[in-house]
Amino acid sequence: MADRVAASRPGGRSGRVLTAIYTSVGELVGEGADKISFPVIAERAGVNPTTLYRRWADVNALLEEVAVAALTRDGESVPDTGSLQEDLTRWAEIIARDIARPERTRYLRAMVSARVETVSGCPVTEKRGEQASEVVLRARGRGEPAPTVEQVLDHVIAPLYHHVAFALPVDDEYARRLVRDVLAMVR
Amino acid sequence: MADRVAASRPGGRSGRVLTAIYTSVGELVGEGADKISFPVIAERAGVNPTTLYRRWADVNALLEEVAVAALTRDGESVPDTGSLQEDLTRWAEIIARDIARPERTRYLRAMVSARVETVSGCPVTEKRGEQASEVVLRARGRGEPAPTVEQVLDHVIAPLYHHVAFALPVDDEYARRLVRDVLAMVR
DNA sequence: TGCTTAAAGCAAAGATCATTGCGTTTTGTT
DNA sequence: AACAAAACGCAATGATCTTTGCTTTAAGCA
Numbered sequence A, B: 001m002a003d004r005v006a007a008s009r010p011g012g013r014s015g016r017v018l019t020a021i022y023t024s025v026g027e028l029v030g031e032g033a034d035k036i037s038f039p040v041i042a043e044r045a046g047v048n049p050t051t052l053y054r055r056w057a058d059v060n061a062l063l064e065e066v067a068v069a070a071l072t073r074d075g076e077s078v079p080d081t082g083s084l085q086e087d088l089t090r091w092a093e094i095i096a097r098d099i100a101r102p103e104r105t106r107y108l109r110a111m112v113s114a115r116v117e118t119v120s121g122c123p124v125t126e127k128r129g130e131q132a133s134e135v136v137l138r139a140r141g142r143g144e145p146a147p148t149v150e151q152v153l154d155h156v157i158a159p160l161y162h163h164v165a166f167a168l169p170v171d172d173e174y175a176r177r178l179v180r181d182v183l184a185m186v187r
Numbered sequence C: 001t002g003c004t005t006a007a008a009g010c011a012a013a014g015a016t017c018a019t020t021g022c023g024t025t026t027t028g029t030t
Numbered sequence D: 001a002a003c004a005a006a007a008c009g010c011a012a013t014g015a016t017c018t019t020t021g022c023t024t025t026a027a028g029c030a
Helices: A013-028 A038-045 A049-055 A058-071 A084-099 A102-114 A123-141 A151-164 A172-185 B010-028 B038-045 B049-055 B059-072 B083-100 B102-114 B122-142 B150-167 B172-184
Strands: none
Touching: A013 A038, A013 A049, A013 A058, A013 A102, A013 B083, A038 A049, A038 A058, A038 B172, A049 A172, A058 A084, A084 A102, A084 A123, A084 A151, A102 A151, A102 B102, A123 B049, A151 A172, A151 B102, A151 B150, A151 B172, A172 B150, A172 B172, B010 B059, B010 B102, B038 B049, B038 B059, B059 B102, B083 B102, B083 B122, B083 B150, B083 B172, B102 B122, B102 B150, B122 B150, B150 B172
16 A cells, blocks of 8 residues: 555666656656556556556556656756746746646646655655745845745645646736735735 | 536435435545445445446546535534634634545545546635635725735635645644735735 | 576456446326 | 336446466676
């Protein structure tokens, strides 16, 4: 039921198999497949289903892992324009555009489903926290009044993800509104 | 795949069957059952599985229906203390305590999973919007400066649900903090 | 270059889910 | 009371899914 242990043999065949599985998941999610199961993922990856059953507790756990990997493999750096308002706005817009994509929505659902009561927090939220911290600290370094990291997470990130989770519209305008609101708190 | 049509025969046997199904779902969710499927629900309800397959698109759709019913059957009225700060705080605390319960968390996950791209919004959010509207309108009637309904939804409700969805801690203190933040916007 | 063993493959068996056609019950209406 | 349609039950069937024991491969290391 819980996640399996970390791989103690990351290279060679094991590595190739893992890559194939990740790729398979990515393709399936991208295509909007409605039935994503271990056997289906395994077939496309050219791998034996047993491997999946033995390594992950369930499909959502695997989906979450892939989602985190996709988000964590940096490519997106936080905006640094010299203005808190501008940094936050651009950052929020980037996130809004990103998570509004159908694949991301799918991953989001998987992450919510995969959460267990005993486990607190998730890598994605932590990642967003780090990014928020970066922006906030820079602003404070410039002497600008800035919200706390928690406030940014609660009032910009949370509403964005909430909208996606409940299929409510998410666009740049909405992202900008959230940033306006959170900045209004510190004035 | 989509939800079936509304029942055109609400009484008698059909009504009893529906009640039995709802009860069954409630019990299973309450017990924290990990495998909730149509056959399982049906057996406990003393009903034929076919009935479920024919009426609901999938398990999550049924779970969402039960969740909405549980929330909508009023019992909880919105606080009316004469002070916006007080009303919002108490209301947020009520919600926080409610959704922090394991059963509610389970329902929340189901609602997120049940959402489809083509469908926008959900009954629960609408319900919260009505409640927020009530509090906000009363405050304005008294001449108090008040946030918009959207602001309450984005900055109080969304963070609460977000925390629950990602297994982050949710308590009274957190609820109060959110209310403080949203009120700070309008000053 | 071997050795050890983690990790993957294979195959079989069982469990559960999901679908479908058809007959039966029963609701709501005339 | 009688009818038509809706809703449910039943049973058979096929499709997946899931688990398990055992074998084979090959990664990491001495």
